[in-house]
Amino acid sequence: MNLPAIGTAMMKGRIWPSELIAGLLLLGLGLVGWHFATPWIMPLRVTEGPFVQRCETQSLTLSWFTTRAADCTVEVATDAGPRMIKATRDGLRHTATIDGLAPGQTYQYSLKSGAITLPEVGGVAHTAPPSSSRTARFVVFGDSGHGYREQYLLAKRIDDAQPDFIVHTGDLIYPGGERVHYRDRFFVPYRAVLQRAPFWPSIGNHDHADISAYLEFFDLPRNGPADSKPERHYWFDWGAARFVIVDSNAKEPELTTAVAPWVESTFAGFEGDWRFVVFHHPPHTAGKYAPDAKMTKTLVPAMQRAGVDVVFNGHDHMYERTHPLIDGARDAAAGIVYIVSGAGGAKLYQPRDPTSLPSNYALRHHTAHSFTTVEISPDGLRATQHAVDGALLDEWTLPQRRARTASQPG
Ligand SMILES: [Fe+2]
Structure with a gap:
């Protein structure tokens, strides 16, 4: 029903203004509810990051933000096998410092929440080279x-x-x-x-x-x-x-x-x-x-x-x-x-x-x-x-x- 039709219907007494306002209120409440419920209904997603911070010769820090509060871990592939590092969380912000790494090396990593690997994030990060590296x-x-x-x-x-x-x-x-x-x-x-x-x-x-x-x-x-x-x-x-x-x-x-x-x-x-x-x-x-x-x-x-x-x-x-x-x-x-x-x-x-x-x-x-x-x-x-x-x-x-x-x- 288009707006002129609604107006006509209201004048004919089929839709009361109070019913219309109540309908709009319900629609608004529904939209607000959906907005706040979505992060909890949908799978956990990364909204910002991950990004590499404080990269040193034997450690690097990864940070990222998620759609809702949830504990995360970083899985890093090392020569000794995969390592899991639990991230610290401050609200939606996650930070994980990975230490014990070798200078100037690349490391494959992924982000996880429980057993779930978060999609479309992660990749290969590297440590800083040793001081002897001149390139x-x-x-x-x-x-x-x-x-x-x-x-x-x-x-x-x-x-x-x-x-x-x-x-x-x-x-x-x-x-x-x-x-x-x-x-x-x-x-x-x-x-x-x-x-x-x-x-x-x-x-x-x-x-x-x-x-x-x-x-x-x-x-x-x-x-x-x-x-x-x-x-x-x-x-x-x-x-x-x-x-x-x-x-x-x-x-x-x-x-x-x-x-x-x-x-x-x-x-x-x-x-x-x-x-x-x-x-x-x-x-x-x-x-x-x-x-x-x-x-x-x-x-x-x-x-x-x-x-x-x-x-x-x-x-x-x-x-x-x-x-x-x-x-x-x-x-x-x-x-x-x-x-x-x-x-x-x-x-x-x-x-x-x-x-x-x-x-x-x-x-x-x-x-x-x-x-x-x-x-x-x-x-x-x-x-x-x-x-x-x-x-x-x-x-x-x-x-x-x-x-x-x-x-x-x-
Ligand atoms: Fe400026």
Whole structure:
């Protein structure tokens, strides 16, 4: 019966308004009941993840969320046979740390609840290589989480690049790091690669608007400065490379007194080949924004003293690469290369002056979404920038770390 017919019927006294309201109420109650009952009626499903966290040489952590509260286990295939690891559960969040593994090895895993293997999740994850390993391939991108078509297309390219791990330069979720957007703007597009490649995030200004979801999802090393909040700044090693991740939303006093000294001391004892730093706000950019004065003042001197090779930033929605720089001047022998890899899926920006590029910059590309792939080997570093259509936008190399001065430990 269509609406005019209902109206006619009501006027003729066959359907009373009270009966109609009661019917609608019943329909509404039914829909609400179905919404809440579905997770318990339908088979248990994974809604977010699994994703690899805190990957170390002998352990890795898997996290995932399910449609309802239920105990889960991870089954890992090892040389000694299958191992079952019971996950800890906090509401719908599950976490399992698998230890006792061998460095640089791959492990098949699946998720179970009771005797049931959860469908369409699991795969092969790997541990970090030993410090003697001098080869790696990783992907860097940022400013991604809008859920646009380009983000999804680029995610497929990132998966195809088969990275050992991923580093993110911040702004995972627009507009404000909201939990409700994490599924469609993070877990769904990167679903395949997150199941096998560790993901190391940094905090963008948009993620910082509501940091609670970021902290809920990510399980990060608690090895930052003693006086800072945990999981904002941290570091990790991957073979002969050390990565220091900084939250550039921190206030200047914290960056000056706690973070900068910590960056120096974290690299001081490191004897590997490569030193990388990752944070959101770029000290060098010729994009839409001005270079970040706070980071230039607080972190750049410390990174120079620490002999950092490459800094990865985001925030400006484009790709930029500087020549090796010391105090803003070109220095091929000891300079830091600054990369802005901020074209990961959000709307691209126009540079302030699109007609010219300052001489400190080797390249800028702002008309295509793109991501960075870095390969390190005993021969040096090779990096490429690929666009969402597969086009090669940039390719550059850096020789294996030049001789360090007395002020550059290691
Ligand atoms: Fe940003």
